[in-house]
Amino acid sequence: MSPRVLIVRAPGTNCDEETARAFETAGATADRLHLFRVLEEPDLLDRYQIFCVPGGFSYGDDIGSGVIFSRHLNGPLGEGLGRFLNADKLILGICNGFQVLLKSGLLPGGGGTWGRQNEPAATLTWNESGRYDCRWVRLRVDRPDHAFLRGMTDVEMPIAHAEGRIAVSDPAVLDEWVKNGHVALRYAPRKGELPPGGPTADVTLAAPDNPNGSFADIAGLSDASGKVLGLMPHPERFQYAHQHPRWTRLGLSGEGAGMKLFRNAVEWFD
Numbered sequence: 001m002s003p004r005v006l007i008v009r010a011p012g013t014n015c016d017e018e019t020a021r022a023f024e025t026a027g028a029t030a031d032r033l034h035l036f037r038v039l040e041e042p043d044l045l046d047r048y049q050i051f052c053v054p055g056g057f058s059y060g061d062d063i064g065s066g067v068i069f070s071r072h073l074n075g076p077l078g079e080g081l082g083r084f085l086n087a088d089k090l091i092l093g094i095c096n097g098f099q100v101l102l103k104s105g106l107l108p109g110g111g112g113t114w115g116r117q118n119e120p121a122a123t124l125t126w127n128e129s130g131r132y133d134c135r136w137v138r139l140r141v142d143r144p145d146h147a148f149l150r151g152m153t154d155v156e157m158p159i160a161h162a163e164g165r166i167a168v169s170d171p172a173v174l175d176e177w178v179k180n181g182h183v184a185l186r187y188a189p190r191k192g193e194l195p196p197g198g199p200t201a202d203v204t205l206a207a208p209d210n211p212n213g214s215f216a217d218i219a220g221l222s223d224a225s226g227k228v229l230g231l232m233p234h235p236e237r238f239q240y241a242h243q244h245p246r247w248t249r250l251g252l253s254g255e256g257a258g259m260k261l262f263r264n265a266v267e268w269f270d
């Protein structure tokens with residue numbers, strides 16, 4: 001079955017068109033709807049199999065990136081998203097979308113009505129550099145069983161954000177995150193073999209390998225089921241091989257590695 005994807009955009013969202021194109025190239029039908037249209041009719045969520053919050057600067061990142069948008073996911077859209085979470089459906093948040101999902105509590109640690117109120121808090125906050133940063137990074141996939149990440153282990157993607165640093169109130173939360181499969185993606189050394197072993201709270205890669213100082217080098221989080229994913233890197237900006245800065249030297253052609261994430265999502269419904 002070709003899944004229908006709801007890509008929700010808010011004032012300031014700016015990656016919805018290329019995200020829709022990536023899903024449609026993968027064989028899905030993608031509708032880009034404004035958040036206010038969805039708030040008018042929350043039950044329209046039931047017509048979709050994938051819910052996606054794309055990248056951008058929703059509400060201008062005022063009072064913190066993703067904060068205002070996230071409150072809408074807790075409130076009027078709460079019931080519809082609850083049905084998504086209970087059905088065999090998928091939820092994806094890319095960059096600003098990750099900030100929205102985390103701060104709504106749809107991903108671990110973010111609090112909100114979805115969050116497990118008494119668990120240590122986590123958020124996405126300012127990069128250690130204090131700057132907006134755009135660069136390509138190498139990623140290690142810690143959840144190759146995830147609906148969006150199947151068959152992916154070691155991939156490069158671009159980042160472009162100011163508030164991409166995962167910060168936690170208690171580093172001990174990492175044990176629970178690892179146990180529950182919440183760590184989906186980590187930043188990796190640009191060159192050489194991927195170092196063995198899982199995430200550790202006290203060791204992080206130096207910049208620019210970890211571009212923002214994110215706790216335990218985390219670049220993406222998952223829910224326990226492996227059907228909700230939030231990530232700071234932009235897979236929709238690597239749909240075509242020639243989007244890679246070294247595509248000629250690497251002899252890349254055809255699709256970019258980011259397309260695998262969208263194809264995995266569509267194939268989930270086969």
Ligand SMILES: NC(=O)CC[C@H](N)C(=O)O
Pocket residue numbers: 054055056057058061065094095096097132160161162163164
């Ligand atoms: N590309 C994006 O989605 C950016 C997310 C957010 N506006 C930030 O700067 O961190």
